Amino acid sequence: MQHLSHLLGIEDLTREQIAFILDQAKPFQEFQRYPLKKLATLRGKTVAVAFFEASTRTRISFTTAAARLGADTMALQAEASSLKKGESLIDTVRTLEAMRPDGIVIRHSSSGAPEFVAKRLEIPVLNAGDGAHEHPTQALLDALTIRDRKGKIEDWHVTILGDVLHSRVARSNIHLLSKFGAKITLCGPAMWVPRELEDLAPNVRRTTRTEEALEGADVVLVLRVQTERIHEPALAAEEYILGYQLTAKRLRLARPNALVLHPGPMIRGLEIDSAVADGPQSGVLEQVTNGLAVRMALLYHLIGRAPADAPHPAKDRSNASD
Amino acid sequence: MLLIKNGRVIDPASETDAPLDVLLDGDCISRTGANLSAQGAEIVDAKGMIVAPGFIDLHCHLREPGQELSETIETGTRSAARGGFTAVCCMPNTQPVNDSASVTRGIVERAAAAASVRVWPVGAASVGSKGEALAEIAAMKDAGIVAVSDDGKPIATARLMRQVMDYCNSLGLPVIDHCEDSSLFAGGVMREGPQSIRLGLKGIPAQSESICAGRDVEVAALTGARLHIAHMSTRASLDCVRWAKKQGLHVTCEVTPHHFTLTDEDVRYDTRYKMNPPLASREDRDALIAGLADGSLDAIATDHAPHHPASKDVEFDRAPFGIIGFETALSLGLAELVNSGRISLMRLVQLFTTGPARVLGLDRKIAPGEPADLTIFSTDFE
Numbered sequence: 165m166q167h168l169s170h171l172l173g174i175e176d177l178t179r180e181q182i183a184f185i186l187d188q189a190k191p192f193q194e195f196q197r198y199p200l201k202k203l204a205t206l207r208g209k210t211v212a213v214a215f216f217e218a219s220t221r222t223r224i225s226f227t228t229a230a231a232r233l234g235a236d237t238m239a240l241q242a243e244a245s246s247l248k249k250g251e252s253l254i255d256t257v258r259t260l261e262a263m264r265p266d267g268i269v270i271r272h273s274s275s276g277a278p279e280f281v282a283k284r285l286e287i288p289v290l291n292a293g294d295g296a297h298e299h300p301t302q303a304l305l306d307a308l309t310i311r312d313r314k315g316k317i318e319d320w321h322v323t324i325l326g327d328v329l330h331s332r333v334a335r336s337n338i339h340l341l342s343k344f345g346a347k348i349t350l351c352g353p354a355m356w357v358p359r360e361l362e363d364l365a366p367n368v369r370r371t372t373r374t375e376e377a378l379e380g381a382d383v384v385l386v387l388r389v390q391t392e393r394i395h396e397p398a399l400a401a402e403e404y405i406l407g408y409q410l411t412a413k414r415l416r417l418a419r420p421n422a423l424v425l426h427p428g429p430m431i432r433g434l435e436i437d438s439a440v441a442d443g444p445q446s447g448v449l450e451q452v453t454n455g456l457a458v459r460m461a462l463l464y465h466l467i468g469r470a471p472a473d474a475p476h477p478a479k480d481r482s483n484a485s486d
Numbered sequence: 487m488l489l490i491k492n493g494r495v496i497d498p499a500s501e502t503d504a505p506l507d508v509l510l511d512g513d514c515i516s517r518t519g520a521n522l523s524a525q526g527a528e529i530v531d532a533k534g535m536i537v538a539p540g541f542i543d544l545h546c547h548l549r550e551p552g553q554e555l556s557e558t559i560e561t562g563t564r565s566a567a568r569g570g571f572t573a574v575c576c577m578p579n580t581q582p583v584n585d586s587a588s589v590t591r592g593i594v595e596r597a598a599a600a601a602s603v604r605v606w607p608v609g610a611a612s613v614g615s616k617g618e619a620l621a622e623i624a625a626m627k628d629a630g631i632v633a634v635s636d637d638g639k640p641i642a643t644a645r646l647m648r649q650v651m652d653y654c655n656s657l658g659l660p661v662i663d664h665c666e667d668s669s670l671f672a673g674g675v676m677r678e679g680p681q682s683i684r685l686g687l688k689g690i691p692a693q694s695e696s697i698c699a700g701r702d703v704e705v706a707a708l709t710g711a712r713l714h715i716a717h718m719s720t721r722a723s724l725d726c727v728r729w730a731k732k733q734g735l736h737v738t739c740e741v742t743p744h745h746f747t748l749t750d751e752d753v754r755y756d757t758r759y760k761m762n763p764p765l766a767s768r769e770d771r772d773a774l775i776a777g778l779a780d781g782s783l784d785a786i787a788t789d790h791a792p793h794h795p796a797s798k799d800v801e802f803d804r805a806p807f808g809i810i811g812f813e814t815a816l817s818l819g820l821a822e823l824v825n826s827g828r829i830s831l832m833r834l835v836q837l838f839t840t841g842p843a844r845v846l847g848l849d850r851k852i853a854p855g856e857p858a859d860l861t862i863f864s865t866d867f868e
Binding site for chain 1: 678679680682683684685686687688755796799800801802803804
């Protein structure tokens with residue numbers, strides 16, 4: 165398989181490339197249970213982690229993934245950076261690049277910002293979420309969770325519930341799961357599920373009725389209501405809860421062992437009821453752990469640039485850090 | 487004296503398309519005819535070239551005064567000349583806004599000193615283009631404006647539009663409007679549609695333009711004034727103009743080369759695809775080309791809108807709207823409209839000459855006594 169130079173989105177990846185990344189992530193999943201969680205695979209490498217938009221879990225996950233591979237990280241957070249002083253994105257990332265990192269992870273509120281950076285820098289760029297465009301590592305960790313819980317990724321009925329219009333998580337998941345034959349139902353308040361979403365991928369339909377959307381679902385992906393990206397007047401919380409909160413009662417309309425996913429941060433009592441979030445069908449915490457495995461696999465692939473048939477670092481004992 | 491020999495004269499006003507020579511004397515056209523000769527005249531061999539009346543661009547931004555980092559009257563008009571334009575109408579959204587006779591005079595004086603082509607300023611309709619009080623339109627007319635517009639923004643309300651139209655009607659000036667419903671526009675950066683959804687970029691519905699166009703043609707009906715709709719991008723807006731024309735109203739409109747060439751499907755994370763109005767759907771683009779062919783559209787205008795490269799080299803949603811257009815307008819017209827068989831060469835010349843002239847209440851023709859404004863071009867290009 166051809167080496168990826170960047171990870172900018174799921175849309176342009178082939179099914180084979182996605183499967184390869186997920187296969188590479190598998191040993192890293194087991195690795196998270198080791199008592200000593202440190203490899204020397206990327207020792208001497210540096211990963212720039214540039215977050216131009218607030219984030220907790222994705223930033224910590226990437227930083228930890230790099231650390232567990234033995235890499236050092238240099239962190240940039242918008243609040244503390246010279247962006248506040250009016251520096252442009254291109255000048256900021258060129259400054260980071262001049263400190264010679266081996267790759268850069270970018271989270272940005274503007275759709276397309278990682279691609280903009282990738283066209284101008286020599287090092288691999290990993291998209292950690294850009295505007296309402298894509299969040300590829302989230303879709304990959306979701307796919308890993310689905311594969312673990314349900315035995316395979318292919319051909320499930322997947323329901324995505326919430327503010328699909330403003331969601332990069334939804335877009336990346338739609339691209340990924342449809343490549344694996346999923347039948348996808350988008351559901352949310354009408355203004356957040358525009359008709360054009362059906363053109364994103366094959367086998368995407370939409371509805372505004374939660375009960376209809378959940379019927380027969382194998383996987384339910386609950387989205388966060390993204391107040392920071394909503395230009396329209398916001399919907400009253402009570403109104404959202406009434407129509408779209410995933411409750412235990414509503415979840416019973418799905419297949420008996422349907423898997424519930426949420427990208428976090430989760431607002432209990434708004435988009436999801438605690439009984440569901442903490443219930444046996446919830447995969448929320450596995451998603452977080454799988455995020456580490458997927459990001460380790462990507463950093464290993466993009467920065468380590470190991471040949472596809474090289475022994476996997478998490479299996480190769482000689483690679484352990486001492 | 488200058489004798490232009492062996493050219494193919496295309497003159498829409500007289501519907502001439504013939505091999506003719508043109509003799510210029512000073513600032514005026516002296517004679518036209520076959521095999522002219524004039525003693526002592528300098529000869530320009532226009533063999534294989536089209537000789538047309540001077541092209542007029544109804545819509546451009548020369549950025550002076552105030553934004554000279556992006557463009558100046560000197561650099562902008564040099565580019566216009568290279569693109570074949572002999573007169574350009576510069577929009578009033580400068581800094582300060584061209585809303586007073588003193589700013590207009592400054593532009594006219596600067597143009598007299600440094601411009602390569604005629605500069606015809608457009609004055610603001612309202613003070614500061616803020617959509618409140620009427621600008622000093624009569625004083626600006628005395629200083630040299632040829633039309634009024636709050637371009638960059640729509641004329642804010644129907645009530646203000648009514649006042650502007652009534653007043654401009656009495657002064658004999660056309661009102662140019664940038665049609666946009668600000669509440670629907672709402673921070674959008676490209677046309678709303680499958681591509682804006684795919685790219686995760688905030689969309690601007692086509693109706694943002696046509697709602698305003700509908701308002702404007704109704705106010706034109708109310709006032710009987712001359713209305714010109716700038717940079718038309720949708721079928722529905724064009725239908726508003728068709729309706730108005732059928733009623734016998736004095737309503738005209740223009741389209742830019744990028745709107746008849748590209749569609750929203752072409753948009754990438756590349757700020758050269760960011761302009762306002764945004765690139766439209768394929769259906770709308772095709773409707774615009776049909777409008778060029780059937781006469782509903784009156785002119786091609788560039789909306790040449792230069793920005794300093796650093797200000798465009800940013801994230802898509804943070805970039806300013808606008809691209810340059812003087813030097814590509816004619817070749818896009820030839821390639822996309824004439825060579826593809828959608829319109830005739832005569833019609834293309836009309837859209838650059840008599841069409842825009844009529845919007846401004848002017849004539850444009852190759853005839854003795856007319857200004858020696860000519861555009862000579864080849865239809866062969868790479």
